[in-house]
Amino acid sequence: EQVSGVCSVAYGESEGCSSSSKILIKGGTVVNAHHQEVADVYVEDGIIVSVQPNINVGDDVKVIDATGKYVMPGGIDPHTHLATEFIVSETVDDFFSGQAGALAGGTTMNINFVLPVDGSLTAGFEEFAEKAKTSCMDYGFHMAITKWDETVEKEMEIMVKEKGINSFKFFLAYKEALMINDELLVRGLKKCKSLGALPMVHAENGDAIAEAQLEMIDLGITGPEGHALSRPAVLEGEATARAIRLAAFVNTPIYVVHVMSIDAMEEIAKARKAGQRVIGEPIAAGLVLNESGIFDPSFTVAAMNLMSPPIRKAGHDKALQGALATGVLQLVGTDHCSFNSTQKALGIDDFRMVPNGVNGIEERMHLVWNTMVESGLITPPDYVRITSTECAKIFNIYPRKGAILAGSDADIIILNPKASFEISAATHHTKSDTNVFEGQRGKGKVEVTIAGGKVVWEGGELKVVPGSGRYIELPPFSYLFDGIDKLDAKYKSSLGAPVQRFKAST
Numbered sequence: 001e002q003v004s005g006v007c008s009v010a011y012g013e014s015e016g017c018s019s020s021s022k023i024l025i026k027g028g029t030v031v032n033a034h035h036q037e038v039a040d041v042y043v044e045d046g047i048i049v050s051v052q053p054n055i056n057v058g059d060d061v062k063v064i065d066a067t068g069k070y071v072m073p074g075g076i077d078p079h080t081h082l083a084t085e086f087i088v089s090e091t092v093d094d095f096f097s098g099q100a101g102a103l104a105g106g107t108t109m110n111i112n113f114v115l116p117v118d119g120s121l122t123a124g125f126e127e128f129a130e131k132a133k134t135s136c137m138d139y140g141f142h143m144a145i146t147k148w149d150e151t152v153e154k155e156m157e158i159m160v161k162e163k164g165i166n167s168f169k170f171f172l173a174y175k176e177a178l179m180i181n182d183e184l185l186v187r188g189l190k191k192c193k194s195l196g197a198l199p200m201v202h203a204e205n206g207d208a209i210a211e212a213q214l215e216m217i218d219l220g221i222t223g224p225e226g227h228a229l230s231r232p233a234v235l236e237g238e239a240t241a242r243a244i245r246l247a248a249f250v251n252t253p254i255y256v257v258h259v260m261s262i263d264a265m266e267e268i269a270k271a272r273k274a275g276q277r278v279i280g281e282p283i284a285a286g287l288v289l290n291e292s293g294i295f296d297p298s299f300t301v302a303a304m305n306l307m308s309p310p311i312r313k314a315g316h317d318k319a320l321q322g323a324l325a326t327g328v329l330q331l332v333g334t335d336h337c338s339f340n341s342t343q344k345a346l347g348i349d350d351f352r353m354v355p356n357g358v359n360g361i362e363e364r365m366h367l368v369w370n371t372m373v374e375s376g377l378i379t380p381p382d383y384v385r386i387t388s389t390e391c392a393k394i395f396n397i398y399p400r401k402g403a404i405l406a407g408s409d410a411d412i413i414i415l416n417p418k419a420s421f422e423i424s425a426a427t428h429h430t431k432s433d434t435n436v437f438e439g440q441r442g443k444g445k446v447e448v449t450i451a452g453g454k455v456v457w458e459g460g461e462l463k464v465v466p467g468s469g470r471y472i473e474l475p476p477f478s479y480l481f482d483g484i485d486k487l488d489a490k491y492k493s494s495l496g497a498p499v500q501r502f503k504a505s506t
């Protein structure tokens with residue numbers, strides 16, 4: 001555990017750290033997804049009050065000089081698994097440690113997946129709400145759907161109308177654990193649509209994977225490489241295409257999580273080109289790593305790289321970067337689902353027992369800046385869009401989040417484009433004893449993070465308070481649902497009346 005500088009206040013208290021509630025950020029380049037300009041940003045009581053040049057303030061205000069630096073909305077990570085019992089093991093990061101790392105890396109909000117408890121969404125929600133009480137930054141929830149009956153249907157309604165959840169994830173993989181079939185998927189898509197909730201899919205063909213896994217074991221391939229070999233990109237492409245087509249059949253928007261391959265990305269591109277509302281989310285690991293990790297001779301390194309869908313051959317990473325740069329894919333997540341090397345070693349004799357998942361919540365903002373902006377692929381406003389604004393829009397909390405505008409929450413980062421970062425398990429703030437990005441370095445360093453109007457990361461020091469993060473309710477019917485009803489009406493009116501047939505006379 002390496003969270004340093006944590007305020008020693010009791011859980012549940014949100015005051016105690018020294019940060020001022022009035023902050024002026026002077027002279028930086030303020031970047032929004034739509035515009036960038038040199039301006040000052042004045043913050044009071046957790047809210048951005050003013051964004052304009054030359055703001056003058058009194059002595060009671062903390063002033064931060066951002067000259068030559070970028071002032072941007074804090075990152076929003078749309079895809080995390082904190083404090084989650086995932087099939088064979090509990091993730092090493094809880095809400096506090098995962099979010100502490102996030103803040104040190106410039107992310108100020110995450111949306112975490114809730115897994116139902118024994119199929120109950122209500123019990124799952126309550127369990128995660130309890131675990132999230134240690135949060136040190138704002139967070140929201142997605143909910144997974146792992147079975148189908150009337151109770152689940154009713155609970156989906158409760159989640160959306162009373163609990164602030166506006167997205168549901170369907171796993172097309174993890175057979176005999178979380179996987180659902182096409183019948184359930186279609187019902188789920190319909191229910192989501194009626195509630196204005198966004199369906200999300202883990203798109204891999206779980207039946208084919210189960211077959212391929214047996215084949216690997218028969219061949220004596222029991223190491224982590226068997227995981228990659230049994231989950232080829234074609235199975236990700238197939239499931240992505242299937243989910244997208246079923247979403248077209250139902251006429252609902254759909255969100256494909258952790259797009260790892262060219263195969264899946266091209267299905268998304270094709271559907272978007274045809275006018276379908278499909279959102280594609282690559283993750284940090286898929287953008288900057290390749291499958292050499294899982295083929296490493298060291299079990300620890302190979303197991304550290306093991307996730308689903310697998311990190312692909314070199315070439316997929318660059319293609320995903322290109323798709324992100326050109327708007328084929330819309331936003332970057334992490335799928336932060338971190339386990340330490342002892343947990344990963346549960347699968348030392350059988351890759352099927354290695355807990356699936358990699359880290360990224362702390363590293364995403366640096367890696368994306370370096371890979372996408374520093375390399376010249378995208379501009380700073382595009383960076384803000386893919387790391388923050390688009391997520392806020394999709395999950396319907398824009399412009400409260402995802403913008404540096406008067407009235408928005410004061411979740412702000414200051415990034416120095418001239419400073420460098422280097423990633424290592426020895427210095428990260430999350431809990432695992434390994435880091436899948438070990439040794440990666442680059443340009444662009446988050447020097448200051450402000451979350452909820454408080455400076456929580458400055459001068460390489462974290463000041464985070466358990467219990468200071470708030471649950472952010474995510475309202476249904478985001479912009480992705482605008483006009484969907486018109487398409488439905490057009491479809492219905494095209495059906496006409498049933499054909500009148502004469503009975504054959506005998």
Ligand SMILES: NC(=O)NCCC(=O)O
Binds near residue numbers: 202258306308335356
């Ligand atoms: N991706 C992964 O390997 N672990 C997290 C769970 C999921 O998103 O499928």
Ligand SMILES: [Zn+2]
Binds near residue numbers: 202258
């Ligand atoms: Zn998944």
Ligand SMILES: [Zn+2]
Binds near residue numbers: 079080081335337
């Ligand atoms: Zn995930």
